[in-house]
Amino acid sequence: MIPLSWYLIFAACLFCVGLYGVMARKNAIAILMGVELMLNAVNVNLLAFWRYLWFTKVDGQVFVAIVLVAAAAEAVVGLALIISAYRRRNTVAAEEMDMLKG
Amino acid sequence: MTLWYEDPIKLIANWLFGLMLGWGMPVDTANFVLTLLGAAFLGVVPLLFCIFLIWYERKLLGRIQDRFGPNRVGPWGIFQPFADMLKIFIKEFITPQGADVVPYNLAPILSVASVLLIWAVVPFSMTMMGVNLNVGLSFIIGCGGLGLLAIILAGYGSNNKYALLGGMRAVAQLISYEVPMVMSLLVPVMLSGSLGVNDIVQKQTVPYIILAPVAALIFFITSVAESGRAPFDLVEAESEIVAGFNTEYSGLKFGFFFVAEFLHAFTISLLFSTLFLGGWRGPFTDQVPLLGFVYLVVKTFIVYFLVILFRGSLPRFRIDQMMDLNWKLLTPLSLVTLLITALLANPLSGMPLLQAVALFLVNLAALVVLMSWAERKMPRKRKIVAKTRPLATPNQQDQLSA
Amino acid sequence: MTIQNLIWLIPLPPLLAFGIIVLFTNRWKSVSHSVALAGAGLSWLAGMVVFFRAVGVENLAENPLGSAIDWLPTGDTWLQIGVVIDPVSAVTLFFVAWTILMIFVYSIGYHNFGQPAGDHDHPGMPPHGATIREKKGGMHQVMSIEPMYSRFFALISLFAFAMYLLVVSDNLLALYIGWEIMGFCSYMLIGFWYGKISARNAAVKAFLTTRIGDVFMLLGLVGLYSATGSLNYRAALMNTELMEKLATTSSGVLGLSVAGLLGILIFIGVVGKSAQFPLHVWLPDAMEGPTPVSAMIHAATMVSAGVYLAIRVFPLVSAGWDGHALTPAMTVMAFIGSFTALFAATIALAQNDIKRVLAYSTISQLGYMIAALGVGSFVAATFHLVTHAFFKALLFLGSGSVIHGMEHGVLHTHDKVDPQDMFNMGGLKDKMPFTFWTFLIGGFALSGFPLITAGFWSKDEILSGSFNGGQILVFATLALSALLTAFYTMRQISLTFLGQPRTKAAEHASENKPVMTAPLVVLAVFAVSAGWVGIPKGFPLLGGLIPNWFHEFVGSMLHLEHEAEHGSVIPLLTSLVVALGGLLLGWLVYRNIPAGAKDPMEKLGILYKVFKYKYGIDELYQDVFIRPAVWISEVFSYKIVDKLILDGIIEGIGKAALGFGSALRKYFDLPVINKGLTDGSSMAVRKSGEAIRPVQSGRVQDYMLVAVALVVITGLVGYYLFGRGGM
């Protein structure tokens, strides 16, 4: 059988890759992809914990379901924002969206 | 010892298993090989079957359009598809310049695979099925997503604006139509209380088309739309975008798409007859399980005939009409039928007859009400896309010369 | 839904209706009144269901329907609030539900729904009528719809809510809440036509007068709470040994016992609310409001609420009563009640305004109930409360219908006469048959016409109660006022309906729409039949034909071993004589008064004047209380205190501050602050801002970078410092 640790390490790696993507990518859509990766890492963790420690209960699965919903909503809204930003400023590069600059 | 008419597949499987053990294979390896063989069988049979389907469809279309259809090659032109196949095999592959190679080549494979995957969970008789997945339906929906992906890959990969447009249309259309499709799929799930396809079939003492006619209708329409055939073939509307996503494909790659489309059409009729017509259920299936397979095939062909009729007799939608149909009619309708099923199914589950009658009537009522409402809400006015051109006037020279 | 929850829900619909009307449907009249009607109807339905369920319950008094919830935390205990339906509240609920529903229906007609909007009506004034042009070119005036139609329904809905709350609540606090809401509503409704100065004054008068009572009542409630630790009926009031304790412990005020003191305090609230003698002045003026309001206030709700409270606190006031010697509180009640009965009856003799007569008769009838409670005949008081509610509502609505018809006549024939003055009426019997017959029934019930009308039974019970209770004085007073009651009732009826029309308006008066007459009929039915449930056993001939259900039902409330038995027939004879005699007398005197004739009462001379001017009580109050108050506020507080003293001080301070401030500015602010600190600091800020500016790159990713970095660092550090042990 696979020990729990493998899943945790795997999830951690996936999470960090996603994090890197979020922080380093220029394209807003790519940032969104990074976020999706992070969310998936979270799901892997949740399911792993459910399978290994709580498989008699359903809590872990419920959390996963909620995370899925949140991910869907986040993707939809994010993409809508990106598209409208693209329409207004004709770019999707996150670092060019710096109206907040002091 | 199982008799041949009970489950020939298992019979053969047992025989092969014994054979391999006889060759001194370890058990799990044997199992592995057996699984591979089964998968290969399940994958190949439909592809071969598709040849016949093509002939059948072309024949029927011919009849619908008041012509003979293929009738030269072989008796009733039955070898026509083989001829086409040969032609397609020997054609040249043309990879357009600037194409994104990996997606471009991946797309046809995915498009066929997404259809074949569905066959893995369809129960052909009481025991004959690829795998009895307890989440079969969500699996099927996932496969639909894959098919969509294939089309997008094709559209993007072949560096061509028409292809890209076709891809975009595909995205818009298929994503939109997935919504009511999934909801209408939820109705059988609620009625049977299971996501597994075989369980759904086994629960269907009354075919669900009686318990949920509206859901059946919606599923039929939406799945035809998913398969991207007429009247929903905007993805490859030759009059608007040359051939849509498969403009740049030639040879066998095009053949893949071709096969995938036919196979998809057949698969949706298979699914329809499984989910709504009771699948392999029928008299004497308990004694002779093989009968179930026959029943399934018969039902499927009936539905397939309807699909072809659909294709042959309806003109293509305009894109806005298609979206209206989906968002303004099908989605609310599916929501309504989902609700009424949820409300009615459980309380009446004790008395099947009453349940069937009540659900049927309520469904019809909902259908009528919503249709009439939609009639009023959606006046069939055409959107003016261009000015009418002036008619040709006889030019002066001719006048004079005459 | 369990019956308990249903009880909770009874007051709700009118409140919702109020909210809906006020917030949304204010400008759609029909929607408004249908909403209000729906609210009242729902409450009525729930009320009926609860009532009949309650009647069905075995021995309701011991185990009443209801439930309670924790409401206010008071230290370590909870102040509970809840609902209860015991016999008293059950019967109250019954008549309240019926009368309120009827009044709602009636109001639609009374405010001329469906009539055109008036020519020059505007909010705050009663409608003046609209002019209709026919095709033939002729034009005539008709009634016009009330401008503030929706507002009216909103207010009476709130009123109904308050009354239901008061009835179903199981403790004095919630009762008090409903009580005060009603006070507010009556203020709004009496002043409904706020364009009329008289209506404004009446509203203020009513509000302040009842407030006087309420203050004392609040004192009483607080005292009761501190004495018993609860305001719940069952926990505090029906708890006999507790009452005994209160009755025995002395309060140190006027040698009263605690029970007596609290009883009297709360009773003052009753006096204010149901217009007993010293505080009765507001009620006749309250006639300025629209007639349904008068009916609401006088019959169905507010004044009944007063008596209802008195009945509720009866255990308190009667604590320590052995059946013969009345407790001080009871003495006070008996005295005030009987006095008010007589006093108001005499005033009613000389009034010409049809509604004022009814107002004073109401006061006197309430006096009856109070007196009945005073002499300890608890059931009789409740009984009279119920019957009186029905027939008085009937009378008020009937008088409203008469006025309405008269107004119609006034508009029709443009002679401007007061449509409320009885001497302008006469002979309406044929014009308005429904109104006449129902009014007749009501009037007979009021004057206690023997055997058939409800009023007779209740009144007879009160009389016999006071007689057998040994309170001969009370008995005599009540008997006399009963005679007067019958007399002025007959005077009113005959002046209004009999004889010949005295004005053109009266000739052209016409019967009203069914929406107004139907409630009259319904109420008339009750005004007759409500009495039959309470026919005493001891009654000759009829006694025991119908079981005296009411007596057992309500009597089971408290263990009335004191309730006197029906011994002698003297009270019965008396009530027969006074009722019939009074009616006969009235009919003889007022049979047919010609137009422009004087009131025969004026033969009484000075006495008539006294009655006419209501013993000058209003003027008395005007001189004794109001003028001095006005003088003090005008002269003392305003002229002297405000102008001279306070303003002087304030202006002095102002001047000083001004001088100081300018000095400060010149010598400190300008040189030091501005030159030195401000400019320097701003310079510094700008510099530092320039320095730090690049940090604010505006790129969300950079911010995230920093944030995550900090998280990682702090996390690692924290983990190495603290975390290991925990793991």
Next chain:
Amino acid sequence: MSGLQIAFLLIGAITLFAAVITVSSRKIMHAALWLILALGAVAAVFATLEAGFFAAIQIAIYVGAIAILIIFAVMLTRRAMEDSGPQLNSTWPAALVISAGVLTGLVILLSSWGGFETRSMALPPTGENIAALGTALVDMNGYVVPFEVASLLLIAALVGAIFVASEPKGK
């Protein structure tokens, strides 16, 4: 080293590889495609956890919907799709360092946790109990509130997306 472990290692390797390319590839379209691969592989990981339902859902939602949406967005923003210049911020080394730090931190935390090496025990014959999941989602004592909130969230996202992405008025 059982077959399952080998399978897991394989899948994990694929996932991470795909993820890395997703965050590093120059062509945004390729990034999206690799993202799809990564997500599918995650579905396979779910399958190794015997959570078949979520594997299917993962395919249906992520591959079938979210990834498709992303690709759609990529297609809509043509210029971004075509430019194949450097796709990384100037600050990418810092990002790299920090995420590496996060990784190390996580690994340290996890490895010092007691239950790190937990072995899984066999599932009950019902497998992952979807019926229980469904009832828990609508159970009063269960997760009905988060469930409803999630549905609200979806509606809000729907409306918001339509509003945001719709053509600005007056243009």
